[in-house]
Amino acid sequence: MGENTTAARLMALARRVPFTLALAGILILVGLLSSGLWRPFTESELFPAVAYGLPALEEGRWWTPVTGTFFVTTPWVYLAGVPAFAGIAFLELRRGSRVAAAYFAVGQLFSVLGAVVFLWLAALTPWPWAQEQASALDVGPSGGVFACLAGALALLPSPWRLRAWTVFIAALSVALVYYGSIADLEHALAVGLILAVDRSLRPQRVSVREQRLIAVVVLCALGAIEILGYIAPMTGPFGYSAATSGSWIDVAVNTVVVLIVATALRRGRRWAWVVVLVYSALNLLLVLLLIGILSLSGVIGLEQDLDADVTSVLASSTLWIVASVYFVLVRGAFRARPRAALGENPPPSVTDAKALLRASGGGTLSWMTTWEGMSYARFGRGIVAYQRRSGVALALADPLGPPEARRDTVRAFIDGAEMAGLAPCFFSAGEQTRAAVPSGWRSIVVADDTVVDLPGLQFTGKAWGAVRTSLNRAQREGMTFRLSRLTDETWGVRQQLRAISESWVGDKGLPEMGFTLGTLHEATDPEVRLALAVSPDGDVDGFLSWLPVYGESGIRGWTLDLMRRRDGGFGPVMEYLIGASAQQFSAEGAEVMSLSGAPLAHEYPADAGAIAALQTRMAELLEPVYGFASLHRFKQKFHPRYETMYLLYRDEADLTRIGPALTRAFLPHATLRQFAAAGVDLVRQER
Missing domain, CATH: 3.40.630.30 (Gcn5-related N-acetyltransferase (GNAT))
Structure with missing residues (x-):
């Protein structure tokens, strides 16, 4: 009976996401026919004929923005596409198949053609990265997929929408600044289009608490980027660097700053905001100094003189400068007085x-x-x-x-x-x-x-x-x-x-x-x-x-x-x-x-959700100790x-703090030994 019900639900869900299923089916079928499911498609003789990019359009292959959409570069991308297609399905469930198809088609074409135009213009300058990417070809539906994911994020309830946007943009920034392939550029353009159209990212219109949380996410992302840039090779717009070629001292200092300051920012401490702004100002001075020296001696000469990786330093400092703009805009959120009544x-x-x-x-x-x-x-x-x-x-x-x-x-x-x-x-x-x-x-x-x-x-x-x-x-x-x-x-x-x-x-x-x-x-x-x-x-x-x-x-x-x-x-x-x-x-x-x-004695309906199920489970565990349920049954004798x-x-993110707070409020004098003994007793009773 249960299996039949599950199958019926899956069939009902499938009927509501025909576009998602059709797109996934086409990609898998093309992967089978082109052998892309088990070997890199870039090695195929068919790749130059269907791949899109500036060289393809310059050579008259106008059909490539469409044909290249349905091929995938390497087999592992199919596995990465599973959660991505869940996002497309969510968008289709909420907005309908036509809207999801429009997001995908417009996002895909805009990202492909937008990247071509950008690289064509940028390649006219002495920018090595732009000149290299302008000669590259690419395949895949990732531009349309990222547009659909951005559309799905816009449908999330507040405050999760803004938090998801922050993490999403941080990941895109890392990929573009540190690795900077043509695909990363396409992803950024697709997401930028959705942001410009639906205007769902408005950090200045949220609560003080949300502004602080975003600041924490931004700061932690900067710390993670520092570590990533040190341990992994860098191939982004700022140039090339080998793994572990940067300054480990710079990485260590930035990591310490993040660990100390992030918690204080979450609590709205003014001194933490000042530290971030001062550190960002130092990064700005460093960038200006490096640009001035680079104009005189060049990158190679400067790296030999300083024994440092100028590429990674420039990338890191630039991200800090960009992030400082946000901290300035939300400066009013960091005026907390922790001991004030x-x-x-x-x-x-x-x-x-x-x-x-x-x-x-x-x-x-x-x-x-x-x-x-x-x-x-x-x-x-x-x-x-x-x-x-x-x-x-x-x-x-x-x-x-x-x-x-x-x-x-x-x-x-x-x-x-x-x-x-x-x-x-x-x-x-x-x-x-x-x-x-x-x-x-x-x-x-x-x-x-x-x-x-x-x-x-x-x-x-x-x-x-x-x-x-x-x-x-x-x-x-x-x-x-x-x-x-x-x-x-x-x-x-x-x-x-x-x-x-x-x-x-x-x-x-x-x-x-x-x-x-x-x-x-x-x-x-x-x-x-x-x-x-x-x-x-x-x-x-x-x-x-x-x-x-x-x-x-x-x-x-x-x-x-x-x-x-x-x-x-x-x-x-x-x-x-x-x-x-x-x-x-x-x-x-x-x-x-x-x-x-x-x-913990409330009687919930069967479909009350995960929180209700957790409370019911806690009540069962604590019943032998405090007898909440038996007390509730006793009071029913008086027909109240x-x-x-x-x-x-505010939301589920606060529960990690509210739980310990309630524990201490109810048991202010309990010791760690008593908590441990009570936990052991509960485990024994459960067994």
């Missing part, structure tokens, strides 16, 4: 955050933003609570403040974090914050908040049997329910609570989690309430902590935080505590009771409604 000065305190929360209200997790370890940034009428972890500005829950100011607060926080060189993201945010982030942002479901509406709550009917049974059993066994505050309890009760909590933590390989999971320390806040289940002997068999949920007119509900029970105590103590708490809160006039959300909570981030 985000938002308006002076930064708000936890007292200010609590005051705004009481005045404007908040969500079910908002009180967690008042815990220790949080920083606060004020933007207009709103405040964002966040932590700095691993280069990430990790905002917790929704911003505080009036709902009508949320969009402005969210956008200002994002801008401030990016200017500081931090990756902004929101953890456990709701739908309103999700709607406020820029349109290109991604979201991942991290939990489902379980909310019980309290007005009119009655534990009647079959659905509430488990809760009703626990309340009745507790009454029969003489259990006592008490809502109080930790600071109001006696020393003996506090010691029992501490012993229960420490026993629970001792069973884990890792310490108590933080960030959105509190401890007894957070429960000492006088606004946090404790629900205690006390046995007839005076022992605390279990306890809960409840965080206040503020509305505009005061406390409108409570959020469950700590859940702890004594080993060997009253069996259904948690059902009893939550049920009794719900009854008490309802009697007090509260509107909602949140049982909070169990991380669900409100989705999200991780909001």
Whole structure:
């Protein structure tokens, strides 16, 4: 059944890309007939008759721009064409067969004829490279293929489109400057045509973060080019050089510059931008000096005097000069102050955050933003609570403040974090914050908040049997329910609570989690309430902590935080505590009771994608340690409604930093040994 489905999908895909399949079929058929599939076609007697280039047109072979398109120079090019044809297929799927065919045909003819015209004009000068390439012949569809690839890149979503363009152009530049065959010139012309037509490359109109990422890519490309130019022979427009004939000192210095500066550029450091500009200026002076000396002594004489490869030095320095133009254009992106506080000065305190929360209200997790370890940034009428972890500005829950100011607060926080060189993201945010982030942002479901509406709550009917049974059993066994505050309890009760909590933590390989999971320390806040289940002997068999949920007119509900029970105590103590708490809160006039959300316990549909599959797999691995899924199933006994909570981030490239940031936020005191031991336990459980 599965094989039939796969075959049907492949047939459906094939019907949508007829041009790609036809072009690939023609190339393979021509390769078979011409023996090009197993030996270089340049050795064939047919090559001069079908190959295109300036000599072919000068000799009257006007048909060669068409005939040469369907032959390939060497067999290995067929293998390299597999991913290239995937790009053509993507273009055809998105734009249709006619558009893909037009991109290929126009790109191929323009690249072939454009190279002929350029080399004809350049060969009139004393430029050795131009004169050599003007006498060369070539075959192959690469001009049209590169035009289609450029068209496919223009269809990628932002920000991947600009990143792909940057890498693509960097590769083309290396090929043209360092190797400079007629095919490399044709590729550059084909891509240049597409850039001029669709105008999809606009680096100055992107965000600060994207400008920095492009700068990193450009700098790393320059470093790779330095190494490549040293270890490989050079045959480009600047002349010839043998492998390892350049200055290894120059290569080493440039590599060190790249390694040190690239990370700082990604974070928007001003000093790194200055270093790049100074280094580029030195390269400019070097080029001017070499040009002046070359005009007097020539290349050979200069290389003998300096014992250096002037060709590679000129090529490298020229690329640095060209790249410096981009760095000047985006100079505003490199003004990050890594230690500066985000938002308006002076930064708000936890007292200010609590005051705004009481005045404007908040969500079910908002009180967690008042815990220790949080920083606060004020933007207009709103405040964002966040932590700095691993280069990430990790905002917790929704911003505080009036709902009508949320969009402005969210956008200002994002801008401030990016200017500081931090990756902004929101953890456990709701739908309103999700709607406020820029349109290109991604979201991942991290939990489902379980909310019980309290007005009119009655534990009647079959659905509430488990809760009703626990309340009745507790009454029969003489259990006592008490809502109080930790600071109001006696020393003996506090010691029992501490012993229960420490026993629970001792069973884990890792310490108590933080960030959105509190401890007894957070429960000492006088606004946090404790629900205690006390046995007839005076022992605390279990306890809960409840965080206040503020509305505009005061406390409108409570959020469950700590859940702890004594080993060997009253069996259904948690059902009893939550049920009794719900009854008490309802009697007090509260509107909602949140049982909070169990991380990694969201139920995804079958076609939710790779991220959802990864989260599901993580939940399975962590279940024996933290029991997220079993906790989620337990909360279903209270028949809550669900409100989705999200991780909001710019794109997938940020996940490599957000992952470590969240790990440290949840486990700020865990040691490397504890992480390693937990990893070993997970592997053992998996086996």
